[in-house]
Amino acid sequence: MTESLVHFHEFNLKKSDLGSMTKEEIAVLGMLSYICNELNVFARFLRLTERQDDERGPVKFASDLQFHVVLRTLSSRVFEAYEFLKEATKKTEKLDPEMLALIQKSTEEIERLGASEGHAINRNIRNETSFHYKLNTALKNAGSLPCDADASVYVNSLDGNTYFVLGESLVFFERLRRFSAADKKFEDPEILAESWIKWSLEVVMLIKDLQANLFGIVLDRAKKVPRKTHYFVKSEVVAKDKRAVMPVFIQSDQ
Numbered sequence: 001m002t003e004s005l006v007h008f009h010e011f012n013l014k015k016s017d018l019g020s021m022t023k024e025e026i027a028v029l030g031m032l033s034y035i036c037n038e039l040n041v042f043a044r045f046l047r048l049t050e051r052q053d054d055e056r057g058p059v060k061f062a063s064d065l066q067f068h069v070v071l072r073t074l075s076s077r078v079f080e081a082y083e084f085l086k087e088a089t090k091k092t093e094k095l096d097p098e099m100l101a102l103i104q105k106s107t108e109e110i111e112r113l114g115a116s117e118g119h120a121i122n123r124n125i126r127n128e129t130s131f132h133y134k135l136n137t138a139l140k141n142a143g144s145l146p147c148d149a150d151a152s153v154y155v156n157s158l159d160g161n162t163y164f165v166l167g168e169s170l171v172f173f174e175r176l177r178r179f180s181a182a183d184k185k186f187e188d189p190e191i192l193a194e195s196w197i198k199w200s201l202e203v204v205m206l207i208k209d210l211q212a213n214l215f216g217i218v219l220d221r222a223k224k225v226p227r228k229t230h231y232f233v234k235s236e237v238v239a240k241d242k243r244a245v246m247p248v249f250i251q252s253d254q
Contacts, residue, residue, distance in 0.1 A: 004238040009226035017222040024094040028103070029218070031088075032211045035081045039204055042074035048239060048246040058154035061163055062248045068172060071197075072130035078200045079126040081207050082119075085110050102213050109206055118199025121179065125196065129172050141174040149174070161249055 018026060049067045053060075089107045113119055128137045151166040179186055186192040 002235040003232045004235045004240070005230050006233055006238065007228070007230045010229045011219060011224050011226050013218075013222065013224065017224065018218060019221055021096070021218075022094050024091070025096060025099060028088050028095070028099070029214055031084060032207065032214065035077070035084065035207055036211050038077050039074070039081070039207065042070060042077060043204075045070045045246065046074060048244060050245040058163060059248075061152075061154070061165055061168075062161075065163065065168060066246070066248055068168070072125060072172070075122055075196070075200050076126040076130040078203045079122050079131075082110070082113065082122075082203045085203075085207070085210075086114070096217075098217055099214060102210060102217075106206060106210055113199065113202060113206075116199060117185075118195045118202075121192065121196045122199055124175070124179070128175055137175075138170060141170050141178070144178060145170055145174050156249075158250055158252060 015026075018029075021029070046067070049063075049070050051063050051067050055063065085106060089103055089110060095103065128134065149166075149169040151169060153165065154163045156162050176189065176192060179192055180189060186195070
């Protein structure tokens with residue numbers, strides 16, 4: 001078994017190191033940490049998910065589906081992160097002045113993001129394609145779904161390798177098509193996707209910048225400095241180069 005080295009700058013902290021932080025401050029810092037952890041996992045999944053544009057049939061559908069599921073899930077978590085930031089900026093009476101200043105600095109950016117078209121797109125994708133399974137949404141899409149929409153089924157003996165194309169055609173692609181039909185600006189699906197992803201990335205950067213700044217305050221107060229560490233891990237769980245991709249299909253050894 002081969003192993004790889006993974007390197008870190010490590011800060012060993014306990015709750016006691018947070019000193020005189022109030023319950024509200026710990027809650028904000030902890031939730032931002034939770035959000036960043038989830039965003040990092042889904043960002044890694046997205047980076048390792050490759051779309052097979054030169055393939056067709058179930059191979060292309062499976063690779064596209066995996067990419068879209070990861071992207072939709074990441075997008076829904078980003079929207080929830082945005083909602084948390086909005087809430088946090090309204091409940092600041094028990095926050096340290098230094099932390100309060102950082103959070104209030106984010107308020108203007110949050111309001112700008114809330115007024116953008118990307119926010120509306122993300123909200124609808126979150127509500128109708130990635131966070132809820134709603135019959136009313138499916139009925140609305142079914143009423144406008146084109147007759148030539150793909151409804152193929154690809155069946156495989158192994159769990160995880162079977163795909164029902166109608167689901168993506170009806171719930172995801174038809175919702176995007178209705179977006180385009182409602183706003184001439186988004187007739188080109190590339191422009192729609194760009195607005196969707198741009199908004200998501202802006203929220204991610206806002207969250208990560210705020211988290212880094214808040215933790216900077218904590219580390220300064222705790223007088224903590226990082227130590228360089230490394231850990232040996234199984235090489236098969238480390239993606240070593242840009243060619244590494246997350247598998248789309250599974251096969252039995254038998």
